[in-house]
Amino acid sequence: MGAFIGPVISGSIAAHHGWKSFFWLQVALSAFGIFLVAFTFPETKYHRRNSKSSATSTPPDSSSAVFDGKDECEIEKHPSCVANTSPVQQSTALPPIGQGRPSRQQFMPFQIPDSRWKSFIIRDLWTPIKVFFNPIVLWAGLMLAGPADLLLFFNITESVVLSAPPYNFTPQNVGYTNFAFLIGGLLGLATAGPYSDWIAARATRRNNNIREPEMRLPALIPFMIVTMLSLILGGAGYQYQWGWGHIVVWGYGFAGFSVTTIPTISIAYAVDSYKPISGEIMTVATVCKNFIAFSYSYWVFDLAHTSKDGWITPAMAIFACVVGPALFAIPLYYGVGKKIRVWTRNSDVHRMEDDI
Secondary structure (H helix, E strand, O other): OHHHHHHHHHHHHHHHHOHHHHHHHHHHHHHHHHHHHHHHOOOOOOOOOOEEEEEEEEOOOOOOOOOOOOHHHOOOOOHHHOOOOOOOEEEEEOOOOOOOOOOHHHHOOOOOOOOOHHHHHHHHHHHHHHHOOOHHHHHHHHHHHHHHHHHHHHHHHHHHHHOOOOOOOOHHHHHHOOHHHHHHHHHHHHHHHHHHHHHHHHHHHHOOOOOOHHHHHHHHHHHHHHHHHHHHHHHHHHHHOOOHHHHHHHHHHHHHHHHOOHHHHHHHHHHHHOHHHHHHHHHHHHHHHHHHHHHHHHHHHHHHHHOOOOOHHHHHHHHHHHHHHHHOHHHHHHHHHHHHHHHOOOOHHHHHHHHO
16 A cells, blocks of 8 residues: 555655655654564564374364375375365464463563574575575566566656646646555455455365365456556557546556556465465565566666657566466466476475474
């Protein structure tokens, strides 16, 4: 929401108080955020000792298992190559849910670190680099980067296009157009998660209640159609100077819808496959997004002004960056994704959660 509301606020502040004032507001908000993190967030990263009982065990529930136990992906043999599994586990005594609260010691800004803190630092620095070369994680990162940088394309061009003739928008009015991103984003937040869960649950029932992470991928289809329309209609609207309503609704609104749907489903698929490294997956995705976004200011405007097709050319270049990775969802769904998870079933990333 910050990415959507920020330009609305900045446009109004720039119109009334100058563009520098918004950056000072950012400084104040960042300082306040640092204060909250340091003094009001309890520390939760400490070693938890689980008291396991060897007397009882819980039988696997077929409704929550991912694979049907065939060949090399038997749950008992390779629990790490599946997601959302409930393999045979020893019962664990856990504290009651919803009771108690963090101690005062957990709110202290400085605490005695875990004795293994050096190895944790090395592991946490190395793991994102390592998993970057995992095809599923890299694909999820590119799927987050594409829609996010589609949004950036409209963010960095809206002032140039809408403040010039025939629109002649003021900075404040340019900022108000970002409400389209907000509305589209809210619609995406309300639909992507439930819809992908419904698609996966439906496929699970058809597969004898056996869940696989790839069952979530078909949910990308309608959202990718909206994403493609955003680029096609937004780029054409820029180039042929359509009415500003068409640009805002079809370009900006659909882009906001895309940025909260495609990454949601793609990252959920990667996390389903490798739950213990969910944080590292987001690190890889963020690096992909920022690396690609960094290049935009170097070529988007030059390409638009030197190409005979104007704004359509950079829009179609971004179209390739967004739709190209999405095409790899097809082989992932039809067996490649499962094979990759089998190949990486013995990776130590599956044992990282034991250190938390």
